[in-house]
Amino acid sequence: QVFSSPKLRVHIQARQRLNKRNSNHQAMGNKCGSSAPQEPKITVCVQSAQNLPGTDWFPGTDRFLYFGVGADVGGEELFKSQQKKNVVDPVWNEECELPSDTPLKFTVFQADADGKADIIGCATLDLPALGATEFNGELPLEMEGNPSGSVLTLKAKSGDTYPTEQGSEFKVSIDNPKKKALGLEVDNLDPAKLFVFNVKKSSVMDRYNEEQPENKIEAGCFITGVTVADDSKGDGKDSSSRGSQAMEKVLKKNPKQVSLVCKRANMFCVPLSLPEKGGIGVQTPTSPLGNSLLITEVKGNGAVE
16 A cells, blocks of 8 residues: 555554444444343252151261252252251251253262262252242152152242242141041140141041042141131131130031141151260150150250250
8 A cells, every 4th residue: 555645644544443443342342232141040949858868877977968959961060058067857048049941950968077978869840841930849859760758848939039838738628417526636735736646547537538638637737727617606607716725625526517727747857966864855745645745845954955
């Protein structure tokens, strides 16, 4: 290129630099404008695990439980929890942000003091397959594709709040036209609710459980509300009872129709190191009912405390 004068040469070079700068800005702008949309996310809170298999552990031997999360197929680990030391049923309550458009695999590990880890359970949360964006409940843990009897409790949200827990509370309605004995044996030591410690065989309640297995009232359940039709007033209205003694009194009358509000028990295990002298350190009724004990007091300086 030939320049007729120094001023013209400087002018042309300045224009060339300006054009190059503008082209750079345009390229950057196009790159930003065409960026891929953000991957949809959910927030997951893994709360706890219960009934873990292969946990033949006893106090005095260190054992650590933790979980990891990754894509169900061929994905890298997206999150790893804190380790819980020397527990039977670990409670994490840890939150993480995960992709919502793919199945998520949760793996529970057991490690020893040397760091050697073994898989003791896996569970998959597949919200896309469910057509859902949230979850609150239990996932069954499996070993090599077989149910292990253990569960992982977690909840997931796509918005600001987690969905309410499903399954712990349920309602049943029982027809008893001949006013036969319901067959419920309950403990009223808790002032707010009745504890079911037995259901008699071939009773009204036992037959109901056979017909409605998804809402069985069985030993270990709690009854928090009782409603019966109030025939005395003749107005067709219902009468509700709260408080363990009031509810037990109504049930003993074997009403023709009764509705119960029930809750399933939350079961967990606690490891204890017993002292050389003394016991566990809890107070229980002198005459226990059924196959369980109600702890009425935790004593000072005991193993439980």
